Amino acid sequence: MGKNWMRLDNAALIFPAISHTRWxxxxxxSATLTEPVxxxxxxxxxxxxxxxxxxxxxxxxxxxxxxxxxxxxxxxQVREDFAFPLTLMQKKELKTCCIRVIYFKNRIAVEFxxxxxxxxxxxxxxxxxxxRYLHLKYGADVPAEEGVLDLNEAPLPEELEDSFPxxxxxxxxxxxxxxxxxxxxxxxxxxxxxxxGIVPAGALKAAAHRYGVTVTVFLTAVMAExxxxxxxxxxxERRRRKxxxxxxxxxxxxxxxxxxxxxxxxxxxxxxxxxMGDYDLGELCSVIAAQLNxxxxxQRMAGxxxxxxxxxxxSLIRAVPLPVKSFIMRLIYNRRGESKGCINVSNLGxxxxxxxxxxxxxxxxxxxxxxxxxxxxxxxATFGDETYxxxxxxxxxxxxxxxxxxxxxxxxxxxAVETNSN
Amino acid sequence: MYCVKxxxxxxxxxxxxxxxxxxxxxxxxxxxxxxxxxxxxxxPAPPKTRRYPILAFLTAxxxxxxxxxxxxxxxxxHAVSWSGYVxxxxxxxxxALLFPFWFEKREPLIFVPIGFGLTCGYLLYICxxxxxxxxxxxxxxxxxxxxxxxxxxxxxxRFGKRRRLLKIGVLLTVIGLSNMLIExxxxxxFDTRMFAWSLYPVCSFSLVGLVLILCCTIPxxxxxxxxxxxx
Ligand SMILES: [Zn+2]
Numbered sequence: 001m002g003k004n005w006m007r008l009d010n011a012a013l014i015f016p017a018i019s020h021t022r023w024x025x026x027x028x029x030s031a032t033l034t035e036p037v038x039x040x041x042x043x044x045x046x047x048x049x050x051x052x053x054x055x056x057x058x059x060x061x062x063x064x065x066x067x068x069x070x071x072x073x074x075x076x077q078v079r080e081d082f083a084f085p086l087t088l089m090q091k092k093e094l095k096t097c098c099i100r101v102i103y104f105k106n107r108i109a110v111e112f113x114x115x116x117x118x119x120x121x122x123x124x125x126x127x128x129x130x131x132r133y134l135h136l137k138y139g140a141d142v143p144a145e146e147g148v149l150d151l152n153e154a155p156l157p158e159e160l161e162d163s164f165p166x167x168x169x170x171x172x173x174x175x176x177x178x179x180x181x182x183x184x185x186x187x188x189x190x191x192x193x194x195x196x197g198i199v200p201a202g203a204l205k206a207a208a209h210r211y212g213v214t215v216t217v218f219l220t221a222v223m224a225e226x227x228x229x230x231x232x233x234x235x236x237e238r239r240r241r242k243x244x245x246x247x248x249x250x251x252x253x254x255x256x257x258x259x260x261x262x263x264x265x266x267x268x269x270x271x272x273x274x275x276m277g278d279y280d281l282g283e284l285c286s287v288i289a290a291q292l293n294x295x296x297x298x299q300r301m302a303g304x305x306x307x308x309x310x311x312x313x314x315s316l317i318r319a320v321p322l323p324v325k326s327f328i329m330r331l332i333y334n335r336r337g338e339s340k341g342c343i344n345v346s347n348l349g350x351x352x353x354x355x356x357x358x359x360x361x362x363x364x365x366x367x368x369x370x371x372x373x374x375x376x377x378x379x380x381a382t383f384g385d386e387t388y389x390x391x392x393x394x395x396x397x398x399x400x401x402x403x404x405x406x407x408x409x410x411x412x413x414x415x416a417v418e419t420n421s422n
Numbered sequence: 423m424y425c426v427k428x429x430x431x432x433x434x435x436x437x438x439x440x441x442x443x444x445x446x447x448x449x450x451x452x453x454x455x456x457x458x459x460x461x462x463x464x465x466p467a468p469p470k471t472r473r474y475p476i477l478a479f480l481t482a483x484x485x486x487x488x489x490x491x492x493x494x495x496x497x498x499x500h501a502v503s504w505s506g507y508v509x510x511x512x513x514x515x516x517x518a519l520l521f522p523f524w525f526e527k528r529e530p531l532i533f534v535p536i537g538f539g540l541t542c543g544y545l546l547y548i549c550x551x552x553x554x555x556x557x558x559x560x561x562x563x564x565x566x567x568x569x570x571x572x573x574x575x576x577x578x579x580r581f582g583k584r585r586r587l588l589k590i591g592v593l594l595t596v597i598g599l600s601n602m603l604i605e606x607x608x609x610x611x612f613d614t615r616m617f618a619w620s621l622y623p624v625c626s627f628s629l630v631g632l633v634l635i636l637c638c639t640i641p642x643x644x645x646x647x648x649x650x651x652x653x
Contacts, residue, residue, distance in 0.1 A: 085461070104462060194461075195440060196460070197430070401440075402441035402442050405428065409429035409430060416430065417439075418460050419460075420459075420460060420461040
């Protein structure tokens, strides 16, 4: 790579502008091995990945007009886990390093500042890191397949590209949605509660198929049902109820076939308006499936990309000094960014690893943080026979978790729960 | 072990269900060894606050300034003289700007009125010391007005974050109008001409304020502006 810095991609721009203690601007991917992790070897593995993943080993710097990502002079120091995952990355930390490589007992975890990449890119990094670690520790030779990258190769230009402008169709899609219900609770300062629901992937799939939908749609519908019940209890008067929508990130690589390791996802907000009447789970499933099918098409997603990319192409906006730009972005984001949904349900799908790696890895997980007006968030990943549903919250009450997981149990999906906050 | 209420499987040795807080009654008794925690036990140290050393330094600085002024006046002029102003000014700066920061939670509704009260006292001291007669008819009402406005805006913005633009509009209008009051007090204290300058701030502030109020109250305007001005 000729120059040692790069622009932020289109989706990444917002994260440095919005710094908020309620918003953990970080997500985590983790792999749990069969044996305790050796920190020294993990450090070596992290160093060995540096030339292959230039877009991950960066720190956030400030220019006059934009933030940019600068290559790290040395690989980050691996460290032991914190008492709770997804600790906010403060400005000071971002200036030195935007990635955390963490170990705890058998677990390797990587936390990314969200400007670097999204869950899909993060998992590719984690798989390659784990493969390298297994090679150093056990001499395992993991072939470069199933998302493990070849360390002897040079990074491909398309892995480092910002794919958003390439797939924009230039016509901004205008969708104004009314504000959705906002979940509330007693704020827990300086702590994120994590509840992991471990679910047999087969039973979950069978339950989804009973309703004729995919696992993502099924979980989204169960979440919507739980939130609808939550609202019904609090707001008996139907006319005053708010729309319940679930923010579902769509991996655009699947739609456009991009190979980028940077952010390339957009969110949709399927949901229902409870003022119109009650919905049962079957209806929720079909409504949400229909909404997602109608929106997650290459054509309409290109319009959504355009809505985000177009302002960035106006030279007058580009010329605005960064502090002013950040201020305005913050204003707009606070007004319209996050009020359209109640909670994220982010399904990374099935994480596959090369066969040579499988005997060493027990589980792989994906955890997203809370957001400004989302006190709860939910991320899902399937590894092997289990689906790991990670629900995180910055409030005290586990009410939504209780409703969601016990509803799954009712639907014949057995759930085992683990938490970090007993 | 399963939770009897919500039916989820719990980690071994859990004392209660993490979802519904139902205590676990394990028929096997306490034989089941607790499972290893999935995250480290230690609670993260709260972020270090570096403001205490700075606060202590600034307090000492203010103390040193006021003490040296007093000592200078007492030894050279054999009277309190102007060191009274310096000392009271230091006290004012301390209580208005530094004192609240010693507290973890700064309650503006307490500290803002205290600050203005102290300012009032300071002005009274100057007025009495110089033998002026401007305190009751000018300094006192103007400080009280400023204090009232500041407290009102704190109240407005602390409770309820909705309709900020409307609140800003109302506040700007009130601030504009209060200029006229200030000029009135100036006028009766120092015999200046009424309406010499106050009309300019009144007009400009109220105009901006009224536009903001209109933008917030007339839905069409707001939608239009949002459509035209969004980035
Ligand atoms: Zn329970």
